[in-house]
Amino acid sequence: MTSRRNFLGILGASAAVPMLPPPFPTNDDLKPISAEWDMSWVDRVAKPHKVVFDAPSVDDGGGVWRSVLLRDEYKEVYGTLPDQIASVLVIRHSAIGLVMDHAFWADGKAGEMTETKGRDGEWATRNPVGPPAEDARPGAVKYTLPGFIADGGIVLACGLAFNNMVVGAYRREGVSREEARAEALTHMLPGVIMQPSGFFAVVRAQQAGCVLFNNG
DSSP: OOOGGGHHHHHHHHTTSOOOOOSSOOOOOOOOSOTTSOOTHHHHTOSSEEEEEEEOSOGGGHHHHHHHHHHHHHHHHHOOOGGGEEEEEEEOGGGGGGGBOHHHHTTSHHHHHHTOBOTTSSBOSSOTTSSOOTTOOTTGGGGSHHHHHHTTOEEEEEHHHIIIIIGGGGOOTTOOHHHHHHHHHTTBOTTOEEESOHHHHHHHHHHTTOEEEEOO
């Protein structure tokens, strides 16, 4: 599991990877035929700089803090204003629990499922990128999903992983799968946008012109 302390090492290793041309055309004229899926985020990607972070694992919240750091570093190096950067974070596969509130994590099952431990070494009982605790250090909200979304970040959730890994946590005797899904959605962090799947979201973002960064 990658920590913030290892970030500089990862950055150095990835520096040797050559830049590749976008695998998809950036002329975007796709229009949804159904209102079931919110695709309005695509219009928000129309900015000079755009990137999609693919986060298939919890990775100590690496997808979030890399997204935040990228904007800060563009500002430091080029003076690029945050509103000139479109940052899309796709949370899928085993990372799907990151889009859920602290109540979902409270019993430790989400921590065990994602192999995420808290400071005490036990399975995490709080979403590591959820709303910060009251005693969190100043500025901590910046590195949370609510903070990222509030600053204009786009967070997309994998519908397949949500249905397979999250909805089941709300199934109990006498509760249908539809009812469990409705209950699960009430515990999803505000501002997260559900997509049919994570790989759909990653491909769609690239079609909209985003450079892909794979968090592994």
